[in-house]
Amino acid sequence: VxxxxxxxxxxxxxxxxxxxxxxxxxxxxxxxxxxxxxxxxxxxxxxxxxxxxxxxxxxxxxNLDKLQMKVFISEFDIGKISVGQEVEITSDVMGKDKTAGIVSRISPTAEQKDNNTMERVIPVVIDIIEKPANLIAGVSATAKIKVARAENIFAVSPGMLITDEENQNKIFTLNGDNTVKSVIVETGLETDLEIEIRSSELADGMKVIANPDMSFTDGMTVRPNDAAE
The missing domain is CATH 1.20.5 (Single alpha-helices involved in coiled-coils or other helix-helix interfaces)
Known part of the structure; x- marks a missing residue:
């Protein structure tokens, strides 16, 4: 046809x-x-x-089985962040529980933090790899990105560390007779709360003076109120 x-x-x-x-x-x-x-x-x-x-x-x-978290990292800290870093995540809805995540994406562009500052921040995406049953999508959470790891170290608060006229970092320790001894140290990893210090003179149980004065000298006697182990 x-x-x-x-x-x-x-x-x-x-x-x-x-x-x-x-x-x-x-x-x-x-x-x-x-x-x-x-x-x-x-x-x-x-x-x-x-x-x-x-x-x-x-x-x-x-997809509630594959949660992600977006955080904003300061332009001053973004150099420490890289894809694949481990993250510890906490949230009020989880109580004392913690869960794990991993940095999966770093934005190629920055944005203004808010209208009150010129600081720029970079959006970073974190994949939550262990989703607990009590973690709910849409709630606020806190992320601690593990940028470096060190074990069996000595660390002090920033207020215990001073820089002398020769640009050397040092701490002041307190002897048993309440006399002062200066120890020149090298610094390592830093957080907002602690700074790693290294020196062959450091030992467990050593008392370090908090908020030392530049006028301190070896052998001078001080009150032990401002010393911490």
């Missing part, structure tokens, strides 16, 4: 119309591009989809 040119063209048009109707029909069903749970609905029953605000999605779908 040979179809006329007009008949063949008519069939082709009908096929195209059918495909178009199939496409339109598929749009009746709203499909998520990911598997997950609907966590937010921004439309009401009976409302036309076209009337939904363009600023908000109709639904928010989240």
């Amino acid at each position: 040979v179809l006329s040119s007009a008949k063949a063209k008519s069939i082709e048009i009908q096929k195209q119309e059918l495909e178009k109707k199939k496409e339109d029909l598929s749009k009746v069903f709203i499909k998520s591009p990911i598997d997950g749970t609907i966590t937010r609905v921004n439309v009401n029953l009976g409302r036309y989809a076209k009337d939904t605000s363009s600023e908000k999605a109709m639904f928010t779908v989240e």
Whole structure:
């Protein structure tokens, strides 16, 4: 059977119309591009989809089995951060429990911290690799990124360390007779609360004077109130 040119063209048009109707029909069903749970609905029953605000999605779908955390790192500290670093995560909803994460992405661009400062911050994404049952999506949490690791070290608070006129770092220790002894040290890892110090003269149980004065000299006698082990 040979179809006329007009008949063949008519069939082709009908096929195209059918495909178009199939496409339109598929749009009746709203499909998520990911598997997950609907966590937010921004439309009401009976409302036309076209009337939904363009600023908000109709639904928010989240994979609650694979949580992520976004933190903002100061431009002064971002050099210490790299993909793959381990993270310790805590949250009020978990009580005293902790969970583990890993740095998965560092933004290539910075943004302003807030309107009150010119400091820039860099968004960093952390994958939570051990999700406890009591950790809920959307709550606030605290992340401690492990930028370095050291064991069996001596560390002091920043107030115990001074720099002398020769640009040497030193601490002042307290002897058993309440006399002062200066110890020149090298510094290592630092946190906001502690600084690693290294010297062959350091020993366990040594008393270090907190907030020492530059006028301290070896052998002078002081009150032991400001010394800490």
